[in-house]
Amino acid sequence: MPTERYNAPDRERHWQHVWEKDQIFQASEDQEQPKCYVLEMFPYPSGRIHMGHVRNYAMGDVFARYKRAKGFNVLHPMGWDAFGMPAENAAMERKVHPGKWTYANIDTMRSQLKSMGLSLDWSREIATCSPTYYRHQQKLFLDLLKKGLAYRKSSKVNWDPVDQTVLANEQVIDGRGWRSGALVEQRELTQWFFKITDYAEELLDDLGTLVNWPEKVRLMQANWIGRSEGMLIRWALEKETAPKGFTELEVYTTRPDTLFGASFLAVAADHPLAKAAAEKNPDLAAFCEECRRLGTSVADIEAAEKRGFDTGVRAAHPFDKNWQLPVYVANFILMDYGTGAIFGCPSGDQRDMDFARRYDLPIVPVILPPGEAAETFDLKGKAYVEDGTMINSRFLDGLTTKAAFEEIASRLEKQKLADRPQGTRKVNFRLRDWGISRQRYWGCPIPIIHCEKCGVVAVPEKDLPVTLPEDATFDKPGNPLERHPTWKHVTCPTCGEAATRETDTMDTFVDSSWYYVRFTAPEAETPVDMNAASYWLPVDQYIGGIEHAILHLLYSRFFARALCDTNHLTFATNTREPFAALFTQGMVTHETYNSQDGFWLLPNDVRVEGEGAGRRAIEIATGRPAIIGATEKMSKSKKNLVDPDDIIAHYGADCARWFMLSDSPPERDVIWTEAGVSGAGRFIQRVWRLIDEILEAYPQKPSKKPETFGPDALELRKAAHRALDSVGKAIEALRFNVAVANIHEFSNVLQAILSRNEASVPWAAHEAAALLVTMIGPMMPHLAEECWARLGYNTLLANEPWPVAEPDLLVDDQVTIAVQVNGKRRDELVVSRTANREEVEAAALKLGSVVRALEGRAPKKVIVVPQRIVNVVG
RNA sequence: GCGGACGUGGUGGAACCGGUAGACACACAGGACUUAAAAUCCUGAGACGGUAACGUCGUGAGGGUUCGAGUCCCUCCGUCCGCACCA
Numbered sequence: 001m002p003t004e005r006y007n008a009p010d011r012e013r014h015w016q017h018v019w020e021k022d023q024i025f026q027a028s029e030d031q032e033q034p035k036c037y038v039l040e041m042f043p044y045p046s047g048r049i050h051m052g053h054v055r056n057y058a059m060g061d062v063f064a065r066y067k068r069a070k071g072f073n074v075l076h077p078m079g080w081d082a083f084g085m086p087a088e089n090a091a092m093e094r095k096v097h098p099g100k101w102t103y104a105n106i107d108t109m110r111s112q113l114k115s116m117g118l119s120l121d122w123s124r125e126i127a128t129c130s131p132t133y134y135r136h137q138q139k140l141f142l143d144l145l146k147k148g149l150a151y152r153k154s155s156k157v158n159w160d161p162v163d164q165t166v167l168a169n170e171q172v173i174d175g176r177g178w179r180s181g182a183l184v185e186q187r188e189l190t191q192w193f194f195k196i197t198d199y200a201e202e203l204l205d206d207l208g209t210l211v212n213w214p215e216k217v218r219l220m221q222a223n224w225i226g227r228s229e230g231m232l233i234r235w236a237l238e239k240e241t242a243p244k245g246f247t248e249l250e251v252y253t254t255r256p257d258t259l260f261g262a263s264f265l266a267v268a269a270d271h272p273l274a275k276a277a278a279e280k281n282p283d284l285a286a287f288c289e290e291c292r293r294l295g296t297s298v299a300d301i302e303a304a305e306k307r308g309f310d311t312g313v314r315a316a317h318p319f320d321k322n323w324q325l326p327v328y329v330a331n332f333i334l335m336d337y338g339t340g341a342i343f344g345c346p347s348g349d350q351r352d353m354d355f356a357r358r359y360d361l362p363i364v365p366v367i368l369p370p371g372e373a374a375e376t377f378d379l380k381g382k383a384y385v386e387d388g389t390m391i392n393s394r395f396l397d398g399l400t401t402k403a404a405f406e407e408i409a410s411r412l413e414k415q416k417l418a419d420r421p422q423g424t425r426k427v428n429f430r431l432r433d434w435g436i437s438r439q440r441y442w443g444c445p446i447p448i449i450h451c452e453k454c455g456v457v458a459v460p461e462k463d464l465p466v467t468l469p470e471d472a473t474f475d476k477p478g479n480p481l482e483r484h485p486t487w488k489h490v491t492c493p494t495c496g497e498a499a500t501r502e503t504d505t506m507d508t509f510v511d512s513s514w515y516y517v518r519f520t521a522p523e524a525e526t527p528v529d530m531n532a533a534s535y536w537l538p539v540d541q542y543i544g545g546i547e548h549a550i551l552h553l554l555y556s557r558f559f560a561r562a563l564c565d566t567n568h569l570t571f572a573t574n575t576r577e578p579f580a581a582l583f584t585q586g587m588v589t590h591e592t593y594n595s596q597d598g599f600w601l602l603p604n605d606v607r608v609e610g611e612g613a614g615r616r617a618i619e620i621a622t623g624r625p626a627i628i629g630a631t632e633k634m635s636k637s638k639k640n641l642v643d644p645d646d647i648i649a650h651y652g653a654d655c656a657r658w659f660m661l662s663d664s665p666p667e668r669d670v671i672w673t674e675a676g677v678s679g680a681g682r683f684i685q686r687v688w689r690l691i692d693e694i695l696e697a698y699p700q701k702p703s704k705k706p707e708t709f710g711p712d713a714l715e716l717r718k719a720a721h722r723a724l725d726s727v728g729k730a731i732e733a734l735r736f737n738v739a740v741a742n743i744h745e746f747s748n749v750l751q752a753i754l755s756r757n758e759a760s761v762p763w764a765a766h767e768a769a770a771l772l773v774t775m776i777g778p779m780m781p782h783l784a785e786e787c788w789a790r791l792g793y794n795t796l797l798a799n800e801p802w803p804v805a806e807p808d809l810l811v812d813d814q815v816t817i818a819v820q821v822n823g824k825r826r827d828e829l830v831v832s833r834t835a836n837r838e839e840v841e842a843a844a845l846k847l848g849s850v851v852r853a854l855e856g857r858a859p860k861k862v863i864v865v866p867q868r869i870v871n872v873v874g
Numbered sequence: 875g876c877g878g879a880c881g882u883g884g885u886g887g888a889a890c891c892g893g894u895a896g897a898c899a900c901a902c903a904g905g906a907c908u909u910a911a912a913a914u915c916c917u918g919a920g921a922c923g924g925u926a927a928c929g930u931c932g933u934g935a936g937g938g939u940u941c942g943a944g945u946c947c948c949u950c951c952g953u954c955c956g957c958a959c960c961a
Contacts, residue, residue, distance in 0.1 A: 820894085
């Protein structure tokens with residue numbers, strides 16, 4: 001009697017309800033089990049979940065469920081990264097309050113996530129836009145301020161004059177605002193910063209401890225932090241040439257060894273010396289202005305030639321008072337790296353050489369490459385940047401590059417200019433402090449009051465949270481907080497005079513820099529519950545997109561340390577790293593389709609026929625052929641979207657999960673295909689039928705385990721226990737595609753053996769069925785739960801431990817080993833697992849295929865690798 | 875320009891520490907069942923030659939190390955990613 005098909009949507013709702021009712025995924029820290037904190041990057045509530053979320057959360061859920069089964073006390077929370085621009089844009093476009101829009105999206109997405117059957121502890125749900133979250137963030141801000149880790153400074157920003165807001169560098173496209181299209185201006189604004197640079201060294205050094213992070217991410221962070229070792233060198237300026245008040249110029253260099261190859265100094269257009277010199281020189285002023293305008297776009301910078309303007313100022317070489325070098329303003333010098341000033345050594349730096357050529361400055365080689373002779377060495381128009389032997393460098397001649405560095409450093413450290421050492425060693429970082437001010441409404445208000453008398457005043461803690469006013473207007477560009485009629489007007493907490501609130505809000509990256517801490521005690525009265533945090537942290541497995549490789553992860557690493565240093569957090573182990581292991585999953589991609597008039601088409605609006613070269617798409621609505629485009633990341637703009645809701649309603653969540661985990665290695669992109677999904681759906685029905693067939697053939701599991709097993713039963717048991725072992729290992733290593741393959745393989749064996757009639761098969765079949773169900777449990781939890789119940793167990797599979805594979809079943813008595821002659825495979829040999837070299841060698845040499853391949857030659861050597869291979873060399 | 879990753883059948887991909895390349899799946903082809911379709915089941919399949927046994931070739935290209943290389947080393951080609959006047 002064949003059972004009906006497995007009705008996934010119906011059964012999934014049922015089991016989700018059971019799990020929720022029993023609250024089995026709620027975590028608490030007071031248990032004696034080892035803990036495991038599994039976290040996926042929380043979503044921005046944009047409206048609906050997309051396939052990228054499905055993939056991310058399916059992976060995290062497999063890991064969390066597996067760890068639970070392995071006896072860990074698992075924390076697996078979910079929340080919302082709920083502040084940000086899209087809500088404010090929606091407010092502008094649809095006249096809906098950002099909060100209303102956001103919370104409506106959260107409701108939708110929460111129920112979508114719930115329909116995926118994730119083993120989440122929903123009691124810990126947090127939304128960063130809730131005052132119950134951001135009030136703690138404001139407290140943290142104040143503590144960072146006290147500690148000197150938050151400060152205000154004037155800095156250059158990209159200003160969009162139409163939207164009246166600051167733009168991040170990524171939002172400036174070809175020098176124009178990404179929304180307004182207006183030409184972006186450079187403006188000086190006073191902004192709040194976090195002093196991430198204080199931790200530059202530590203953040204770099206500790207990357208070495210993150211052995212369970214992708215090498216790629218560590219490398220990207222290391223490059224971003226960008227440590228370089230060099231020197232600050234002060235150059236005396238010739239009095240009659242220097243502007244008033246300027247007696248010296250300090251430059252930063254990583255190559256003090258090339259000091260005798262110097263032929264000019266150069267400063268950034270914003271350098272004080274440039275500004276002072278420009279006052280008396282309109283042409284120079286015009287040049288500086290031109291440089292500033294160029295500053296915006298990366299593309300412009302690339303295209304720009306190395307250009308400069310001689311300020312007329314002259315500097316004296318540190319080792320030769322009579323050697324005067326010109327000081328230029330140059331367009332390739334950055335004000336915010338080093339000191340905004342360099343010395344140029346044309347032979348040792350390509351930029352400097354280009355510059356020297358253009359302005360006819362001397363090019364003196366100072367480093368001789370290994371193997372070259374000083375008399376014949378020719379730069380051939382290219383700067384030599386590698387190590388070598390010093391030439392044309394007076395007291396350095398003959399030294400290696402490294403020794404020359406040391407020699408210059410120690411001399412300049414002793415040599416005085418105006419009573420201070422003329423040179424000091426200095427480690428420099430590319431990393432800048434983190435500017436967190438945003439001129440926007442939908443973000444965490446910065447809890448500061450500006451008073452004319454008292455200056456910058458912290459909002460007293462008793463007045464926290466500083467909440468956003470509900471009645472803001474979004475009908476025009478600019479910051480709604482700034483133009484709100486009353487919100488910003490307050491009295492100064494210190495003097496009681498009229499004062500104004502800070503109207504900037506915090507970058508949303510601040511919200512996500514500590515949410516993983518808050519999850520450990522989401523209701524705590526203080527930002528962090530130290531006990532809970534030190535129990536759960538660090539996150540044992542963090543999973544998310546590679547797009548956060550730098551900013552979010554770096555900011556979080558900074559925040560963990562800042563929280564420690566403001567006494568909010570301690571780690572139980574000797575680390576300050578928030579994420580012990582990181583996994584970056586690939587994207588979900590799909591084919592794109594275009595109509596003949598050049599519009600993007602949804603996959604649902606297209607019918608695809610044929611295959612291979614004959615594959616074509618037809619626009620369903622019009623019946624006209626459509627163009628099949630490239631396979632790309634699913635995106636709204638290209639309409640190559642598949643809605644998870646549709647898939648879950650049609651095939652079920654297990655199917656979507658299974659497909660996401662199959663085939664593609666999790667770190668690579670997965671191509672979403674209809675064929676793949678229906679294949680996953682077929683496998684679900686197959687498992688269901690398989691369980692059905694077992695129950696039909698052997699309705700009851702024999703209560704007594706047979707003393708001995710026949711060959712078929714033994715084969716089945718071996719396959720089952722091996723699969724159990726390898727699936728566990730694969731999940732542990734997040735190699736879900738391999739786990740899926742192992743399960744397929746095992747179910748093939750199970751199916752094949754069912755038809756055999758052997759006394760010990762029924763028991764083994766029931767054991768195998770239970771193991772199969774256990775193995776698919778983390779990936780397809782609903783189907784597994786349903787099968788588990790059908791097999792007669794009255795427990796929840798989600799609460800069951802991961803069984804231990806029987807070691808005896810994992811090894812074979814007989815092994816098949818390959819036999820090679822001269823490295824070429826000729827035959828195979830079945831031998832006892834414990835056979836010694838002599839036995840294997842003798843057996844191999846007897847093989848007809850070996851004798852034939854040797855063509856009468858005597859074997860010169862026989863290599864035996866036990867249990868693997870025999871290679872006869874002859 | 876600098877740094878990095880990757881390159882395996884028609885497709886996605888397996889292959890522990892250098893030891894039987896192509897597991898598993900998708901797609902495909904043939905067959906069974908069916909009035910038919912769907913579903914399901916069975917069979918086949920890297921390429922070339924051969925009825926077959928079998929042989930030769932085969933992991934982007936070329937070279938090297940080794941008894942043995944998809945895996946290690948060198949050179950090159952291609953794809954993707956990150957950074958980029960960083961002194």
